[in-house]
Amino acid sequence: GNSVTQMEGPVTLSEEAFLTINCTYTATGYPSLFWYVQYPGEGLQLLLKATKADDKGSNKGFEATYRKETTSFHLEKGSVQVSDSAVYFCALSERGSGGSNYKLTFGKGTLLTVNP
Amino acid sequence: DAGVIQSPRHEVTEMGQEVTLRCKPISGHDYLFWYRQTMMRGLELLIYFNNNVPIDDSGMPEDRFSAKMPNASFSTLKIQPSEPRDSAVYFCASSRQGRSYEQYFGPGTRLTVT
Numbered sequence: 001g002n003s004v005t006q007m008e009g010p011v012t013l014s015e016e017a018f019l020t021i022n023c024t025y026t027a028t029g030y031p032s033l034f035w036y037v038q039y040p041g042e043g044l045q046l047l048l049k050a051t052k053a054d055d056k057g058s059n060k061g062f063e064a065t066y067r068k069e070t071t072s073f074h075l076e077k078g079s080v081q082v083s084d085s086a087v088y089f090c091a092l093s094e095r096g097s098g099g100s101n102y103k104l105t106f107g108k109g110t111l112l113t114v115n116p
Numbered sequence: 117d118a119g120v121i122q123s124p125r126h127e128v129t130e131m132g133q134e135v136t137l138r139c140k141p142i143s144g145h146d147y148l149f150w151y152r153q154t155m156m157r158g159l160e161l162l163i164y165f166n167n168n169v170p171i172d173d174s175g176m177p178e179d180r181f182s183a184k185m186p187n188a189s190f191s192t193l194k195i196q197p198s199e200p201r202d203s204a205v206y207f208c209a210s211s212r213q214g215r216s217y218e219q220y221f222g223p224g225t226r227l228t229v230t
Contacts, residue, residue, distance in 0.1 A: 032217055034217065041223070042221075042223055043120070043207055043209070043220075043221025043222050043223050043224055044159075044207070044209075044219075044221045045220075045221070046218050046219070049217065049218075089159065093217045103161060103164070103172065104161070104217060104219065105161075106158060106159040107158070108158035108159075109158060109159070
């Protein structure tokens with residue numbers, strides 16, 4: 001079946017440092033790829049997405065490029081802030097039983113802590 | 117517009133008791149998902165509904181778990197009897213037709229079974 005593997009955390013950075021969180025996936029078809037973020041005490045929120053190979057998703061200074069040749073979707077940000085401290089989940093979609101709907105398969109999450 | 121609402125936010129119960137978790141999805145959303153999050157297993161999809169109909173319950177761990185969606189604005193996840201290994205954070209999420217990958221999560225219910 002489909003699966004998502006993320007780098008294990010926790011990741012601790014100083015403010016304004018460069019961030020990379022690695023994500024690789026296994027899928028039988030051509031999934032869409034996502035990054036979700038979970039702030040302390042809250043549910044997950046969609047951060048960015050890419051629906052086909054070579055697409056780049058971006059939001060709030062975060063970017064990730066869908067690399068089919070390496071089955072990867074690494075999350076990057078050039079300069080992190082304290083407010084970026086959260087858990088980040090890589091996910092892929094697969095067509096569900098109903099045909100036109102999608103289930104999400106999540107990685108285990110990576111905790112990011114940014115210190116001032 | 118209000119987001120996904122879950123209740124209770126915290127639940128502590130004794131082994132063997134019945135537990136009911138509640139969810140109100142975002143108005144107009146056609147899909148509703150129940151997830152369980154633990155340190156060991158991460159985020160697991162338990163069941164999801166489309167237009168109030170259960171589509172895939174293959175993630176429901178065993179017969180002690182059941183979920184219902186009697187109408188478009190309400191769903192329950194019930195555990196009977198509860199066991200300590202059910203301790204986790206349970207999330208409800210909803211999404212709209214055509215964008216079911218963009219799921220809006222509730223704040224979760226932290227369940228502790230002693």
